Amino acid sequence: MKRLDTTQPDFRAQFAALLADRDSDTARVDGPVTEILAAVRARGDEALCEFTNRFDRTRVTPATLRITEAEIEAACAKVPTELLAALEVAATRIESFHRAQMPADLRYVDGAGVTLGMRWTALDSVGLYVPGGKAAYPSSVLMNAIPAHVAGVRRIAMCVPTPDGVLNPLVLAAARRAGVTEIYRVGGAQAVGAMAYGTATIAPVDRVVGPGNAYVAEAKRQVFGKVGIDSIAGPSEVVVIADANNDPRAIALDLLAQAEHDPMAQSILITPDADLANRVARAVATELETLPRAEIARASWDAHGAIMTVRNLDEAADLVNKIAPEHLELMVDTPEPVFERVRHAGAIFIGRYCPEAIGDYVGGPNHVLPTSRTARFSSGLSVFDFIKRTTFIEAQAESLREIGPAAVSLAEAEGLDAHALSVSVRLDSLMHAHNGA
Ligand SMILES: NC(=O)c1ccc[n+]([C@@H]2O[C@H](COP(=O)([O-])OP(=O)(O)OC[C@H]3O[C@@H](n4cnc5c(N)ncnc54)[C@H](O)[C@@H]3O)[C@@H](O)[C@H]2O)c1
Ligand SMILES: N[C@H](CO)Cc1c[nH]c[nH+]1
Numbered sequence: 001m002k003r004l005d006t007t008q009p010d011f012r013a014q015f016a017a018l019l020a021d022r023d024s025d026t027a028r029v030d031g032p033v034t035e036i037l038a039a040v041r042a043r044g045d046e047a048l049c050e051f052t053n054r055f056d057r058t059r060v061t062p063a064t065l066r067i068t069e070a071e072i073e074a075a076c077a078k079v080p081t082e083l084l085a086a087l088e089v090a091a092t093r094i095e096s097f098h099r100a101q102m103p104a105d106l107r108y109v110d111g112a113g114v115t116l117g118m119r120w121t122a123l124d125s126v127g128l129y130v131p132g133g134k135a136a137y138p139s140s141v142l143m144n145a146i147p148a149h150v151a152g153v154r155r156i157a158m159c160v161p162t163p164d165g166v167l168n169p170l171v172l173a174a175a176r177r178a179g180v181t182e183i184y185r186v187g188g189a190q191a192v193g194a195m196a197y198g199t200a201t202i203a204p205v206d207r208v209v210g211p212g213n214a215y216v217a218e219a220k221r222q223v224f225g226k227v228g229i230d231s232i233a234g235p236s237e238v239v240v241i242a243d244a245n246n247d248p249r250a251i252a253l254d255l256l257a258q259a260e261h262d263p264m265a266q267s268i269l270i271t272p273d274a275d276l277a278n279r280v281a282r283a284v285a286t287e288l289e290t291l292p293r294a295e296i297a298r299a300s301w302d303a304h305g306a307i308m309t310v311r312n313l314d315e316a317a318d319l320v321n322k323i324a325p326e327h328l329e330l331m332v333d334t335p336e337p338v339f340e341r342v343r344h345a346g347a348i349f350i351g352r353y354c355p356e357a358i359g360d361y362v363g364g365p366n367h368v369l370p371t372s373r374t375a376r377f378s379s380g381l382s383v384f385d386f387i388k389r390t391t392f393i394e395a396q397a398e399s400l401r402e403i404g405p406a407a408v409s410l411a412e413a414e415g416l417d418a419h420a421l422s423v424s425v426r427l428d429s430l431m432h433a434h435n436g437a
């Protein structure tokens with residue numbers, strides 16, 4: 001873990017190094033991902049089976065890539081009732097938030113009598129990536145599939161790795177609850193490639209969404225253009241802004257909650273209180289002694305974790321805007337001014353009783369969020385990833401008479417004669433009709 005202090009002369013250099021901290025790890029996967037995608041494109045199912053065997057230790061054939069209804073049924077029957085109840089709490093809350101997100105169509109008549117509008121329609125098919133290498137993520141099934149279902153997408157395909165060939169019952173129960181229409185036991189870049197390019201077994205989709213490790217995130221970046229993607233939702237991140245009034249153990253656990261996802265995850269504490277900084281550092285070390293996923297969390301904390309002491313909370317907010325983290329926690333007495341000042345963060349958790357883990361499961365807003373500073377220009381998954389806009393214009397004769405001449409002038413200025421004529425031929429006919437009348 002790195003210690004930074006904004007009052008120190010080397011702070012700028014240290015902060016720049018922290019921002020670039022995971023770039024080389026990310027770049028390391030570019031080449032392997034390109035090769036995997038090329039193999040899937042060229043050899044389809046055969047490559048999928050080969051990579052699934054190699055990376056997930058799962059023996060599959062083209063005939064067994066798809067998880068059958070009978071397997072889903074059998075798995076769902078194994079889920080304890082109280083877990084199904086928890087899944088239902090999460091699903092209901094996620095569903096109602098995403099329903100509230102659905103935008104209205106637009107239609108109005110302007111001053112020239114032209115009807116203008118914008119209509120939203122659902123995508124035909126989407127591919128959801130659900131991570132599953134180092135942990136199983138039933139919550140990510142809900143976060144991916146519920147907005148797609150709410151948006152009205154008819155075909156909702158899902159890929160999930162099944163390490164050592166083991167199906168996770170809660171993942172399959174979540175898929176059934178959320179309206180997924182087909183599930184494949186494939187992970188990583190090869191899953192993204194299959195959904196983007198299509199294979200004999202997996203038909204291509206229009207957009208690939210969902211979180212994953214560095215391989216998944218890079219694969220989505222590389223297939224963008226062939227299909228749509230949501231955002232680069234890679235290894236998890238959190239920035240916690242905390243004042244002196246906090247339980248150091250609670251803050252340490254918030255940092256470790258991201259660190260335990262992936263050795264490439266990043267957790268950062270920013271505080272104006274040097275004493276809290278020291279106590280949280282000690283609490284993290286203590287928790288790492290007993291945390292079951294300490295190996296992953298320690299790797300993340302040691303390589304990418306940071307504690308920064310700042311002069312005040314305004315300075316903390318300004319640093320957050322440069323980091324643009326996936327998650328931001330505001331664990332301070334008066335969060336509103338910091339909330340107002342922060343402009344770049346995937347999701348913000350406000351108040352000491354709202355740890356980020358609430359948002360991972362049962363808050364309602366989506367937990368699939370932009371990472372690697374991409375929150376500067378992109379947003380978390382939402383119904384907007386599953387719908388698209390079509391604009392429309394309807395004009396009658398009187399309106400064409402009013403706005404058409406300007407179009408003719410601009411078309412002529414661009415040297416596009418057919419454009420100019422397509423308008424002027426109609427204006428001429430209106431003129432003749434008028435003169436003839
Ligand atoms: N940003 C978000 O919204 C968000 C949400 C949930 C989870 N996450 C992140 O998702 C990730 C889950 O990672 P995971 O690893 O547990 O599962 P994963 O499903 O993302 O990755 C597992 C796959 O990675 C591929 N892979 C692993 N090693 C490889 C190698 N050497 N070469 C080629 N491919 C390889 C394999 O195909 C494997 O199936 C974590 O980084 C977590 O932080 C992010
Ligand atoms: N924190 C992750 C997003 O970065 C989401 C998640 C799912 N389950 C637990 N956590």
Ligand SMILES: [Zn+2]
Nearest residue numbers: 257258261360
């Ligand atoms: Zn999490």
